[in-house]
Amino acid sequence: MKRKKRANGDGPVTLLVGTQKGAWVLESDRDREGWKMGGPHFLGNIIQHFVADPRDPEVWLIAARTGHLGPTVFRSRDRGKSWTEAETPPAFPKAAEGEEGESVSRVFWLTPGHESEPGVWYAGTTPFGLFRSEDGGATWEGVRGFNEDPIRKKCVEFGGTPDGPITHSILVDPRDARHLYLGLSTGGVFESEDRGESWRTLNKGCEADFLPDPNADWGHDPHCVQLHPLRPDRLYQQNHCGIYRMERGDGEWIRIGRNMPKKVGDIGFPVTLHPRDPDTAWVFPMDGTEVWPRTSPDGRPAVYVTKDAGESWKRLDGGLPDRQAWWTVFRQAMAADRHDPVGLYFGTTSGEIWTSANEGKDWTFLAAHLPRVLSVEVAG
C-alpha cells in the first residue's frame, strides 16, 4: 500500500543510517518507542548518505562505494526491500586524448529535487562535482555550469579537507526549483539562480582563519549549510570557523556562534533546524582547539540549541554521558523529525545512535555497536 506523505509527522519514524560498513534502518511505533532495527543493507559498503524522497516515501537512495570498488548510487522503490544500481552513476566526462581527466571517487551527498520536479535528484561528489538525475537516480549527468565554473576549478587546485574535497549541503529553495545553494569543503558556499548554470560565491562575513586573507571571496570551509523550509531566505551554517546565520536579503553571514560558551566554542559539523520554527536550531559542538581533536569538548557530549536565531544558546545533555565520552558527529549524522515536540537523532563515529523525543532535553540511545556512523536521516 502506498504510504501517504505526512505533513506534521504524527506517525512512526523511520531512521536511515549510513555507516562505514553498511546501512541500517531503525523504525519506531507511533509513539516513537519500540524501535526495531533492520539491516544491514550493503554490508561492507561505505554508505556515505542514505536519503528518502519526501515526494515519494517509498523511494530511498544510497550513495555507496567500497574500499576497492568505484562509487555508485543504489535506488529502492519499496523502502529497501529491493535495490537497483544506477545505470550511469555520477561521473565526469572522459578527457580528450592527452589530457588529464577527473574521476569521481565518492558520492558524498544526495538531495531530492524540488517538489514540482518529481524524479529530480542532486548529488555532490569528491572531487568537487555536482550531478543531476531526472529519473529518480537511474542516470546522472554533470551540472556543467558548476563543474566547469572557474572558481570551482580554483577550489580543486586549492585542495580539500584531510578526508578529501567534499561537495555537500545541496539545497533547493522550496519556492523556486532554479534556486540552489551548495557547500564546498574547502571552497565556501555557492548560490545559483538558474538551476546550476551559473554560480556566485556567498561567503561575505564568514571567517576563514586558515587563509592569508580572512575576508577572501572563496576558500572557506562550510561544514553544513541549511535553509529553513518555511523561511527560505534564512540560512544557517556550521563552519570550520564558527556558527553563522544569514538573512539572504542582507547577503552577509553573522557569527551567531560567538554567543556560545567560550569553553565550548562554536566548532562542529552538523546544524539541524526545527521543521516549523525558523528561530530554532541545534548544533553538536566539537573540540576545534590546537590539533583539532574533533571530539566532544572536555569529553562531555552535548547538543546546543538556540531558540532565538542564535542570540543565545542552551546546553542540552540530559541522559548523555557526563565524562570520558569523546564523540564525533559528522555533518550528515544529525536529523530532526516532524513530530510535536520534535524528535532529534544523531549518530557517532563510535557507532551509537541517540535520540531525544523532546527537542533535545532528554536523550536515550537507540543503538550501539554499529560501524562508524556517516549519516542519519529521517524518512517519513
Added chain:
Amino acid sequence: MTVKIPSPLYSYTEGKNRVEARGGTLRELLDDLDRRYPGIRFRMVDEQDRIRPHMRIFVNGAAAARLDTEIGAEDDIQILQALSGG
C-alpha cells in the same frame, strides 16, 4: 575466454567467480563484461579508463596497467582486489 572475478563483484555475476567474456584488448574485454553484467566496469575502472587504485587485472600472471593491453583467446585473465582496508 574465462575471466576470474573477485568476490566484491559477485553481486554483478550472480555469484559466479568465473565468467565468459570476449575481447582483443582489456578494454574490449571489460566492455563485453559490462554488456553481460551491467555496471560491473565502472566499479573497476573510472571514467578516465584508469583501473581503480585497489583493483588489479592480471594477464597470464602479469599485472596490466593499461586497458589497451592486448589479450588472446587462450590468455588467463584474473581480476583481483588489492589488499587494503580495515
